Amino acid sequence: MKILPIRIFRWIEIKLNKVRRMIIVLKPKTKKEDIQKVVEKIKEKGLKPVEFQGDERIVIHVLGKVTDDMPAPFQSMECVEQVMRILKPYKLASKEHHAQRSVVKVGDVTIGNGEITVIAGPCSAENEEQVMKSARILKEMGVKIMRASVFKPRTSPYDFQGMGIEGLKLLKKVGEKTGILTETEVMDVRDVPIAAEYVDILRVGARNMQNFDLLKEMGKIDKPVILKRGMAATIKEFIMASEYILMNGNKNVILCERGIRTFETAYRNTLDINAVPLLKQETHLPVIVDPSHAAGRRDIIPAICKAAISAGADGLLVEMHPKPEEALSDGAQSLNPEELKKLLKELKPVCEAVGKRMSI
Amino acid sequence: MKILPIRIFRWIEIKLNKVRRMIIVLKPKTKKEDIQKVVEKIKEKGLKPVEFQGDERIVIHVLGKVTDDMPAPFQSMECVEQVMRILKPYKLASKEHHAQRSVVKVGDVTIGNGEITVIAGPCSAENEEQVMKSARILKEMGVKIMRASVFKPRTSPYDFQGMGIEGLKLLKKVGEKTGILTETEVMDVRDVPIAAEYVDILRVGARNMQNFDLLKEMGKIDKPVILKRGMAATIKEFIMASEYILMNGNKNVILCERGIRTFETAYRNTLDINAVPLLKQETHLPVIVDPSHAAGRRDIIPAICKAAISAGADGLLVEMHPKPEEALSDGAQSLNPEELKKLLKELKPVCEAVGKRMSI
Amino acid sequence: MKILPIRIFRWIEIKLNKVRRMIIVLKPKTKKEDIQKVVEKIKEKGLKPVEFQGDERIVIHVLGKVTDDMPAPFQSMECVEQVMRILKPYKLASKEHHAQRSVVKVGDVTIGNGEITVIAGPCSAENEEQVMKSARILKEMGVKIMRASVFKPRTSPYDFQGMGIEGLKLLKKVGEKTGILTETEVMDVRDVPIAAEYVDILRVGARNMQNFDLLKEMGKIDKPVILKRGMAATIKEFIMASEYILMNGNKNVILCERGIRTFETAYRNTLDINAVPLLKQETHLPVIVDPSHAAGRRDIIPAICKAAISAGADGLLVEMHPKPEEALSDGAQSLNPEELKKLLKELKPVCEAVGKRMSI
């Protein structure tokens, strides 16, 4: 095979301490001049091509620092059949980057260190009475972090849109009065610094998982961020989204699996339980599960909470409303206080069965 | 309720001992003659129409024995906007039909009565040595039922297609020698009675979940049947498929969730953990989970097995191969004997945490 | 219809000038006091309950002004099996609201009036030479609007992120020099007013379809907005997103189908061709198709462009790069100038076959 000079291989043997990340498969019967064009283009980019010839196809290994933009120009060449990448595209989130598991601390709560953290509360903050009541109920049960949205991403502009900044102030007030930590979603980049002043944990909702400007702003604050998986986001895209926050300086990222959109209509979403062990394996970040959005119906929530913990989740983000039947949003998927209490009790032995403990 | 004249309700109470199952919504501004046509058609079918008029749309309730074929002719009428059904379409599988949970017995094993049943074994029966070895390994661990396919549904006709009827005989032989119970998939209607002679449990694979002729044949045998969910089958379709077996006379049906096809490519399928509590709630049938096909990769199988049990599954169908690296099929998702042993040990406390016990 | 006392209908006819939008199905054997609770709750909300009793279930029609928040509190009641809505949730976008088709004008181009508008250009603005060259090539072919992104939503933070505001200025300059109209994506709410000064049409990308704050800002400008469908957004959610822009005052909204995420991996997305006629039927807004993202591979783009036009689309949004093999993004799905020219020529008879004309 004349096209493969022995020199090349020696060069590989001797010099090649670089990451090899791309393999280009050419179409059968590609002409020499076309192969040459591919080879030239690889070289132009400062990379090293290594050709391999079978009887039907030529495969070129590209050695060197292959960036994420590189496959594209080759994919569009007429003679190229396939371009394959080998190494993983994420860095800061990967376990290879950071071998120890990350532990996120907020107040006296630690997430990701073997204790199961339950974050619970109403879908939306509706008024002072409801928020205060929720906080007291939760404190009494031992729940240390309360969720409550004040900016609501609603499919319809005619639905309740949340209390807004008034809600942020209310959360702060309730936090101070009751000692509960607070968690809320931020949707607008302009609200990030304000929310970071008023609440303890910020959340990026599923619809904004790839709102990259929001992710960047989240990277600039010093409060922990819960990043929810987009409803059609792959695991890879999910981890890449966390990378946007991490690379902007905020290391306190918590991944939250909350169900994906599938063909099934019996539930609001389908909880992707496979994601839990895989995210734990691929990243060093804590992983929690939101069973409320994953189910969208109250009846199966206890079962999937147990499943989440057993699969390795570090915590839960559960909707609880003092009176679900009066909730302004998501009542159908909110537990009432008794149901949550019962659930917490049932979760205890499950936590222990997988070597963890409840933080309650 | 003053707004509703008492007579209406009396009429319903007295006359209407029928199932009401259909609501027809007409388009705005439907003409009187068109309404009349809908009404006439309802009557022709021996049903009772009850009109309700708002200011924009007329809604007609159809009372009487509405069969599954009935919505269609109305849906295709020009003036009809929507036809809605109300009652559930399945009967024999529903908890309303059969309030007590069904327990399937095979040999000295019972499935669905609080004991977790683990069915394990190689994806395919490959040869006598491999099957015998698998059986012995399993028996030693306390596993009482061995899975092993002899008819293989392979995407490619060029892949290993299974041992066929020779494999059935081998399973019988191994069962007799070792005392293990055997389970295998049947794909061809013509093989159902033969397989029923040789093995203890028959399986309908995911690709055949809506092979209705196969389901009917499965309804005619006296061996238990494991029905796997189709990879894009809704919960409703899954339960309806079990109905085909039940109505043909075989009451020993076990539902098996094995992952659904979604956009995610990190795993072979996405385990639909929501389905476990929902199937338990909607039907009286035992529900098991196949983590091997749901994951398609060995590394996350232990985690999702624990999740399945915690979510309420009655058992597991797991691939184990004496030497996964030599398996003729599905090696990447097969546990090796040590991994299975470790998993069984880890599952024990999880079973107990949810009030069940291992049958091992 | 003897079975229904006339009085009922008179009562409905006379009193009921309200939209009826909700039907509540109760579980079998619901107790009288529970029914009463549902009825009371309906009344508290100022609505009228109308009960219907079959032999197994009670159905309550709720008459009056049912808002989108109302089903939730009922869904979460123990005795409620199902809550169904009847009318459509969108208003301003619906054909019922606005019977005539909307036509969007920009410069001397009209979109939605029977002329097929082709918007073409590079995925990203990369530098002045490339943008100027693209504009000249397009003008020469008769293409009047050039797309070019300056803010890039990239899965990876390590990929090219776009030229930013410099790019906006460049687009304005190129527009002035060549007379071409310009179109670009905006991702950050803070960039909306700036972009509206520099370019002729703004775009909301698929990842931001439910970035509601961005939609609201888009509603406040006086430039046309192309709203791309989210990759897992339903038709209903897509139309509801347009409603956010419309209700904030901007009537110049163009819907863009760009492929949805499915299990299929042979293409980047799956073009949802069904959506084209359905969106045209449900709304009065112009509908265009982006074949480049829907395919993600150049080879099938011409075929699906023809399909889009035949199905009723008002235009196309196609990626063209002077040298696709050198593109910094999306090279694999960009046509080169010759391919675009050939496509435009082939599209002409297709446009005519469905009673439209090319604006070229």
Add this chain to the structure above:
Amino acid sequence: MKILPIRIFRWIEIKLNKVRRMIIVLKPKTKKEDIQKVVEKIKEKGLKPVEFQGDERIVIHVLGKVTDDMPAPFQSMECVEQVMRILKPYKLASKEHHAQRSVVKVGDVTIGNGEITVIAGPCSAENEEQVMKSARILKEMGVKIMRASVFKPRTSPYDFQGMGIEGLKLLKKVGEKTGILTETEVMDVRDVPIAAEYVDILRVGARNMQNFDLLKEMGKIDKPVILKRGMAATIKEFIMASEYILMNGNKNVILCERGIRTFETAYRNTLDINAVPLLKQETHLPVIVDPSHAAGRRDIIPAICKAAISAGADGLLVEMHPKPEEALSDGAQSLNPEELKKLLKELKPVCEAVGKRMSI
């Protein structure tokens, strides 16, 4: 790099006239003895390993005749990160195997040679009058092939199951009387030879696309077979299914895209229009489209029929019922005779616009 003996490369240069189809990527820091195990296993299978070493990972190319079973044993080895295949898995269906497009002939109709073939008729054969009436209506319009199912794959066992073998006889009778060609679905392997006697074209339904025993039987008859894509089948699986028929001896296979199952609920399925040009490009088989199942609603059928033809389809499989509002199945998606007539007229210019002609 000591692990890579120069000899290996010479051997490649000189000897390697084989298909190279597999690349094995090892995990970082794989030990020498583990690499050796992989290498040994490759050699045991009669294949040639060629190692490539970067600084993080070793990649082994496997040269020789790699069968579809081979990746599995490597995937399950602890030290293996990824196994990639390169060549396409299908053979007989590929254009590389058979460069000319296949044309299927039935009676005086040819499918795949530039004429658009419309196959139309009722979802189900219901009775002699309906079938005869349908045939006469179709003949009068110039439609030469009538579809009508006699074996019905119904989700519910309580729905109409079809006329069965009586229906086959009826189709033959109607064919003889009217001169129309007939097409019907077969679900049970035992019915294949019988159906092949009575009708002109046999159909494999979407639910049976991977009923491999049925595919094999279809390969043994001498009548053309329409193979419908499974509702969650990838393009690759679809083509592989056709391979089962082709390799059993029947070369007259027609592929039928009929919509795939996605998250969208506005239509019964989502027509995958991308599949049309891709199937034409990858295979030499004729490709038709079933708009009726892809839409599930009559209103958008004309639009997507035009789209299908424009995208390159060779024909359509459309449901038409003399009286859709009385159909025993699928009435909502059946055109009535006037609608079909209008559609055929509108399709004519579309066919011509893409260089084809109507066979009517």
